[in-house]
Amino acid sequence: MENGNRKAVSSYFGALTFDQKAMLKKLPKEVYKALQNTIKTGKKLSPEIAAAVAHGMKEWALENGATHYTHWFQPMTGSTAEKHDAFLTLDSDGTPIERFSGGQLIQGEPDASSFPSGGMRTTFEARGYTAWDPTSPAFLMKGGKDVTLCIPTVFISYHGEALDEKTPLLRSMDAVSSSAIKLLGILGVDNVSRVTTYAGAEQEYFLVDKKFYAMRPDLIMSGRTLLGAMPPKGQQLEDHYFGSIPNRVLEFMQDVEEELYLLGIPAKTRHNEVAPHQFEIAPIFERANIAADHNLLVMEVMRRVAEKKGFALLMHEKPFAGINGSGKHNNWSIGAVGGMNLLEPGDTPESNIQFLVFLVAVLKGVFKRSGVLRASIASIGNDHRLGANEAPPAVVTVFLGDLLEKVLDAIESGKVDFATEKQVLNLGLAQLPELNKDYTDRNRTSPFAFTGNKFEFRAVGSSQPISVPNMVLNTLMAEAMDELADAIQAKIDSGVEKDTAILETLRAEITATKPVRYQGDNYSEDLQDAAAKRGLPNLRNTPQAMRALLEPENRSMFDRYGVLSDQELTSRLNTRLERYIKGIDIEARTLQLMLKTFVIPDVSEYQGELAGSYNGLVEAASRIGLSDKTLKSQGDHLRELADNLASLLDLTTELDAVIEKLDAIEDEFDAADYCAEVVLPTMDKVREVADHLELMVDRSKWELPTYSEMLFEH
Known part of the structure; x- marks a missing residue:
């Protein structure tokens, strides 16, 4: 079906996967x-099956114009990595042929020496392995003149540690699957073979014109503006949020979506966000590992399309001081594969x-491991965003809603004497229908x-890649489910009737x-006091x-569930x-550079011109009859400029x-604390004066592009 000159998305969705x-x-x-x-x-997949998959995958890739393949993986750099190999090889008689074996599909060997390992290995230990993740679909990525077959993989060291x-994840x-099946079994649900977690990452971002970006060393080097005075208008009128999308931005969004649809990524929503030139793209839910892969691809596709459209894509959590930063709302749930959502309350929760x-x-896991959950989203950028009256604070709490x-509360008190009724909103207008009302409001301040x-x-x-926070959520959930299951089973073993055992365990945990x-x-401030x-952790910065x-206790949880060994956790x-x-x-150092090569020379030049102008006025004062008050006002202006330059x-x-x-501090925690508390x-003091x-x-x-230009010129 055609929609104008464009095909229906369903006709080409996933064509490159x-x-x-x-x-x-x-x-x-x-x-x-x-x-x-x-x-x-x-x-596990047998090697024989892998060989057949490799042949079919190669034939499909070649038909779609691929010349190379790569094992696409996620090292501990916060981004993705790839090494391209050609399908082309020479047969024994020198005949050129395209070949891709089961072994090449299953395993690759990139040089691992330059990737961060956090001390797990030394630089001379260069061997690392990538291993195929068959649960995440291979895809074709266009780039340059060619197409490359990308195979999602894991990345491990020679000795098997996760790199x-x-x-x-x-x-x-x-x-999660093992623990959930165990808990479901105690609840009397025995027909579930696998449980998994699902995720959907709402991605916020800024776009600025590339010509401004190229003139800002701070954006290029660090992703955020280290200097910049607020313009008269920021976001105070709240007129950008959900507003009409500018045509140039809309074209960018449409091109991004088309590429994502070809890659089988279900982009669902696009809209203006709160801050000027801030936007959001949101997907449909997928299995957590696929959602993690897809979110990284979303960021990569957006960067590439932005470049073509003359934009710079800013993914930093706080690229502009004084206006809202950007988050990545990670929607998370747990359910049986192909079936029920275990967090679905139904009509009568x-x-x-x-x-x-x-x-x-969930409550038990988040409460017990809130510090680890906070650590999972700690970063330089997020430290500027969290608690800035635009994003959740550094304290991890849970919002459930009134119902x-x-x-x-009723279960805790032992008096569940009410029944939930379907809630509706009657708008009081005959021509409009009643609206179904959700059981919970959306607390936009809750983490x-x-x-x-x-x-x-x-x-x-x-x-941030969403692999880490979802890994932590999954692990704390597995632990919490096991502890609930063990508590219920212990009561049953002691002779308590099953339903009573469940209710007593729930009551105890609801209180705890x-x-x-x-x-x-x-x-x-009420939250800070609460x-x-x-006794909730209030971890205000990354260190x-x-x-x-x-x-x-936190370290043993990861080791106990086989998620991260003690050594792997230390490396992270x-x-x-x-x-x-x-x-x-x-x-x-970027700020240092900008001060010495932009700000101080610009201010000094202007000060010289202003001083020359003032001196000329002083000399001409008696001839043209300037008052002392006039000279004083202009002298005060020059003095203020000079005083501020001296302070700078x-x-x-x-x-x-x-x-x-900072360079002289050897201990990492000492250096990190020094960064947070001194650097x-x-x-910030430098910035205030500048x-x-x-x-x-x-x-x-003033050579640097201003906030007014970057935020309001499309």
């Missing part, structure tokens, strides 16, 4: 069934025991809010986890948050700290010393 349609066409029936069984149950973010999904058990498991609060049949983890940063439930405004009274990964801690320190060092010069010297001292505050000077200097003398 080796999806079920392509598999059915290219694989023998028994091979197709075996592969689908692996995808659905997680069972990537995907391996722990897949392990955590296995842990107060009597839906299965839902209540899994809901309480579920009422249900849990972890229940939104109908899923939780929305709103604290995830816009630039009450501190993590917060229904109010998370932006308020966190202190309830504080990462210390949660030092706690023995070291890698995250190193990235934090190096990132702030880059920011500080002093602060620049202070910044130089701060950077030099960033010093940069931004004031920007508003005093003739625009023609």
Whole structure:
């Protein structure tokens, strides 16, 4: 079906993925069934089946113009990696032939020496392996003049340690499945063979004109503006949110969506966000590992299309001071493969025991491991965003809504004497129908809010891969489900009737986890007071948050569920700290560069011109009859400019010393603390003076593009 000159999306959706349609066409029936069984149950694929899949995948890729293939993986850099190999090889007699074997599909060997390992290996240990993840579909990526077959893989060291973010995510999904099946069995549900978690990442981002981006060293080097005075208008009129999308931006969105649809990525929603030149794209739910792959592809496609459209894509959590930053709302749920959502409350949640058990498991996991959950989304960019009255605070709490609060309170008190009725909104207008009303409102200030049949983890940063927070969610959920199952079973074994055992366990856990439930405004001081009274962790920056990964109980959880060994967890801690320190060092040095090569010369030049003009006025004052008041006013203006420039010069010297001292700190936590407590505050002091000077200097003398230009010129 045609829609104007464009085809219906359903007619080409997934055309560049080796999806079920392509598999059915290219694989023998028994091979197709075996592969689908692996995808659905997680069972290993035999080498013989892999060889047949490789042949079919190669034929499909060649038909679509591919010349190379790559194992596409997620090292601990926050992005993706790939090494391209040609299908072309020479036969024994020198005849050129395209070849792709089962072994090449299953395993690759990129040089692993330059990827971060957090101390798990030394630089000379270069061997690493990529291993095919058959549960995530291969795809074709256009780039340059060619097409490349991309095979989603995991990345491990020579000794088997996970060097990537995907391996722990897949392990955590296995842990969730085992624990959920065990808990369901105790509840009397025995027909579930696999449970998995699902995710959908709402991606916020900024677009600025590429010509402005190219003139801002801070955007190029760090992804955020280190200087910049606020324009008279920011977001205070709230007129950008859900407003009409500018044509140039809309064309960008349409091109992005077309590429995503070809890659089988179900982009669903597009709209203006709160801040000027800020936008959002949101997908349909998928299995967590596929959602993680797809979100990385969304970011990559957006970067490439932005470049073509003359934009720069800003994924930093806080690219502009003074206006809202960007998050990546991670919608998360758990359910049986191909069947029920275990977080679906139904029409009567107060009597839906299965839902209540899994809901309480979430509360239990988040309450017990809130520090680890906070650590999972800690980063330089997110430290600027969290708690900035635009995003959730650094305190992790859970919002359930009035109805579920009422249900849990009733269970705790032992008096469940009400029945839920379908809620509707009567608009009072005869021509408009009644609207179904959800059981919960959407608390936009909550970091972890229940939104109908899923939780929305709103604290995830816009630039972050979602593998890590979903891995943590899965692991804490597996632990919580096991503890609930064991508690219920212990009561049953002691002679308590099953339904009573379930209810008594729920009641105890509802009481124990009450501190993590917060229904109010998370932006308020009340939340800060409540966190202190309830003993909730308030980890305000990355170094504080990462210390949660030092706690023995947190470390043992990951090891116990086979998600991360002690060594693998230490490597991630070291890698995250190193990235934090190096990132702030880059920011500080970039600011240093901008001060010395842009701001100070621009202000000095303008000051010279102003001084010359003032001196001329003084000389001419008696001839043209200028009053002392006039001379004083202009002298005061020049003095203010000179005083601020002097302050900036002093602060620049202070910044130089701060950077030099950072270089001398050897302990990573000491260096990270120094970054948070000394380097960033010093940069803020510099910025305050520099931004004031920007508003005093003739625009023609100020070389850096301003906020007004970057945020309001399309």
